[in-house]
Amino acid sequence: MNFKFKAGSKSTNPNPSPNPNNEGGKRQSIDLGNGSDLIYIPRFLAFEESWKWFDYLNKEIPWTRPTIRVFGRSCVQPRDTCYVASVGLPELSYSGYQPHAYTWDDYPPLKDILDAVHKALPGSSFNSLLLNRYKGGNDYVGWHSDDEKLYGSTPEIASISFGCEREFFLKKKPSKVSQDSRSNGEPVNKRAKKSSSVDHHSFTLKHGSMLVMRGYTQRDWVHSVPKRAKADATRINLTFRHVI
Numbered sequence: 001m002n003f004k005f006k007a008g009s010k011s012t013n014p015n016p017s018p019n020p021n022n023e024g025g026k027r028q029s030i031d032l033g034n035g036s037d038l039i040y041i042p043r044f045l046a047f048e049e050s051w052k053w054f055d056y057l058n059k060e061i062p063w064t065r066p067t068i069r070v071f072g073r074s075c076v077q078p079r080d081t082c083y084v085a086s087v088g089l090p091e092l093s094y095s096g097y098q099p100h101a102y103t104w105d106d107y108p109p110l111k112d113i114l115d116a117v118h119k120a121l122p123g124s125s126f127n128s129l130l131l132n133r134y135k136g137g138n139d140y141v142g143w144h145s146d147d148e149k150l151y152g153s154t155p156e157i158a159s160i161s162f163g164c165e166r167e168f169f170l171k172k173k174p175s176k177v178s179q180d181s182r183s184n185g186e187p188v189n190k191r192a193k194k195s196s197s198v199d200h201h202s203f204t205l206k207h208g209s210m211l212v213m214r215g216y217t218q219r220d221w222v223h224s225v226p227k228r229a230k231a232d233a234t235r236i237n238l239t240f241r242h243v244i
């Protein structure tokens with residue numbers, strides 16, 4: 001097999017399909033409670049095919065490392081990024097940065113991954129894609145939620161990973177109750193210990209995997225991909241989203 005991808009030449013694209021050989025790659029559903037849930041499919045795309053996607057994305061995507069503003073300070077975003085969206089959508093803006101919106105026609109092979117995602121998630125309709133490239137263990141994304149207004153109140157976000165495996169953490173936001181008790185002067189850690197339900201999750205996101213965040217996950221949880229000294233290889237992550 002020797003796929004050579006060129007953006008724009010559909011005939012040479014791979015045909016991404018949910019891996020038929022997915023022993024151990026079964027779909028897992030994780031109920032986070034209160035209307036938030038996750039789906040994790042470790043082998044969403046076949047292993048070899050996923051390396052071809054990795055090579056295509058690594059080479060052909062016009063990666064940039066923008067300067068963003070975090071807590072009022074300018075800093076270089078600790079990973080490469082690119083944004084693709086359907087024509088005519090409202091512009092995305094985060095941390096004082098407005099990425100250029102490339103179109104699906106600029107990178108037609110991305111439409112094949114989008115099709116595979118839609119097939120696996122009946123009823124979903126993604127129209128934008130944020131791409132991230134982590135060039136090594138020093139690249140990361142800090143705790144955040146993707147709760148921009150343009151995604152609506154219960155966004156579905158489908159995240160596909162390629163290359164170096166990295167940890168993905170989810171942490172429950174402090175609940176209203178604990179925020180209230182904080183303002184009442186009750187110690188926060190005492191209150192936190194009382195909470196019995198699971199409020200942390202972690203996944204080692206496999207090459208070719210898909211993780212879906214749904215329901216109120218962005219409202220009630222934050223997520224991150226922390227630095228990892230030992231991760232010395234490149235990871236590429238695609239997050240498909242629906243802009244309203």
Ligand SMILES: O=C(O)CCC(=O)C(=O)O
Pocket residue numbers: 130132141146159168205223225237239
């Ligand atoms: O790289 C990942 O797995 C997550 C990326 C992410 O959270 C984001 O782009 O909002």
Ligand SMILES: [Fe+2]
Pocket residue numbers: 144145146223
């Ligand atoms: Fe995110």
